Amino acid sequence: xxxxxxxxxxxxxxxxxxxxxxxxxxxxxxxxxxxxxxxxxxxxxxxxxxxxxxxxxxxxxxxxxxxxxxxxxxxxxxxxxxxxxxxxxxxxxxxxxxxxxxxxxxxxxxxxxxxxxxxxxxxxxxxxxxxxxxxxxxxxxxxxxxxxxxxxxxxxxxxxxxxxxxxxxxxxxxxxxxxxxxxxxxxxxxxxxxxxxxxxxxxxxxxxxxxxxxxxxxxxxxxxxxxxxxxxxxxxxxxxxxxxxx
Numbered sequence: 001x002x003x004x005x006x007x008x009x010x011x012x013x014x015x016x017x018x019x020x021x022x023x024x025x026x027x028x029x030x031x032x033x034x035x036x037x038x039x040x041x042x043x044x045x046x047x048x049x050x051x052x053x054x055x056x057x058x059x060x061x062x063x064x065x066x067x068x069x070x071x072x073x074x075x076x077x078x079x080x081x082x083x084x085x086x087x088x089x090x091x092x093x094x095x096x097x098x099x100x101x102x103x104x105x106x107x108x109x110x111x112x113x114x115x116x117x118x119x120x121x122x123x124x125x126x127x128x129x130x131x132x133x134x135x136x137x138x139x140x141x142x143x144x145x146x147x148x149x150x151x152x153x154x155x156x157x158x159x160x161x162x163x164x165x166x167x168x169x170x171x172x173x174x175x176x177x178x179x180x181x182x183x184x185x186x187x188x189x190x191x192x193x194x195x196x197x198x199x200x201x202x203x204x205x206x207x208x209x210x211x212x213x214x215x216x217x218x219x220x221x222x223x224x225x226x227x228x229x230x231x232x233x234x235x236x237x238x239x240x241x242x243x244x245x246x
Contacts, residue, residue, distance in 0.1 A: 026055055026065040031074070034085060044082040045075060088173075093181035101185055108189055108245050109237065111182065116233040118178055119163065123213060123229045125170040127222040134169040135218040141165060142214040145207045149200075155207075156190045162210055166217070189240060196239040206235070 030045070039045070048066065052059045070077045073089035100106035130138070141162040148154035160183055167179035197203045209232045216225035 022057055022061045023064045023068060026051070026057060026061055027069060029055060030065060030069065039085050041085050041087050043085045045084065047082060088177060090177050090180035093177065094184045097181055098184040108185065108240065111185055112233065112237050112240070115179075115182055116230070116237075118175060119166070119233065120226050120229055122167045122170040122172070122175045122179065123217065123225045124222045125172065125175075126166050127217045127220055127225040129171045130169040130217055134165065135214075138162065138165050138169070138217055139214045142207070142210045145210055146204075149204070149207065152191065152194055156187065156194070159190065159210065160186055162214075166213075169217075189245060192243050192245060193236055193239050196243045206232075209235070 030051070033039075033045075045051075045066075046054070048059045048062045051062045051065075055062070066075065066077050066083050069075045070083075070086075073086050073092050075083045076086045077083045097106070097111065101108060101111070126134075126138075141158050144158040145155050145162070148158065164176070164180050164183075167176040170176070194203060194206075197206060209228055212228040213225055213232065216222075216228055
């Protein structure tokens with residue numbers, strides 16, 4: 001019977017010139033272990049000692065592998081307890097996106113282009129799949145934007161929550177993960193777009209657009225929900241371009 005790949009010893013002799021090579025190979029072995037064993041969120045991984053023995057490496061290598069996987073939110077580790085399979089965390093993707101913007105590897109306009117594509121799909125699915133409770137939540141967030149109009153930071157938080165609620169209600173966890181990951185960049189660009197609207201009348205138009213999206217979702221009108229979402233993103237892109245955000 002062939003030994004599973006994740007239980008085969010890690011050959012340390014060919015890793016002398018590759019800093020972190022042992023750790024990387026243990027991480028690969030652990031990821032294979034998670035898949036092959038069918039572990040789910042909350043399931044425990046073997047102890048550091050057991051993994052060190054199975055891979056024929058030191059416990060220090062395993063400990064570093066666990067720490068690296070924890071930093072990526074693949075596993076949860078804590079003092080005095082076994083490492084466990086973690087829930088996917090949108091914050092990791094958010095950091096990657098923000099890093100891409102800050103280092104000029106991707107532009108805000110490119111992110112908005114992706115967001116428009118994704119959120120056109122999510123709002124359409126949500127109009128078809130949302131529960132009454134979810135529709136009420138989305139309507140409530142749009143109403144909160146109007147109620148807190150005088151406090152722009154609150155409006156921004158309601159706006160972010162509005163889009164995240166739509167993504168969750170689409171019933172596709174990938175859309176929820178991706179939309180949630182945009183929040184770091186959104187908090188940087190949203191105030192610029194709000195100020196760029198210049199007068200309250202234009203800002204109220206933005207709020208009204210969110211209300212129209214929410215109403216279309218509540219009515220189950222996919223076409224109108226998509227049309228209003230497209231209008232929202234097209235207006236935002238124009239404003240940010242006019243403000244010098246590329």
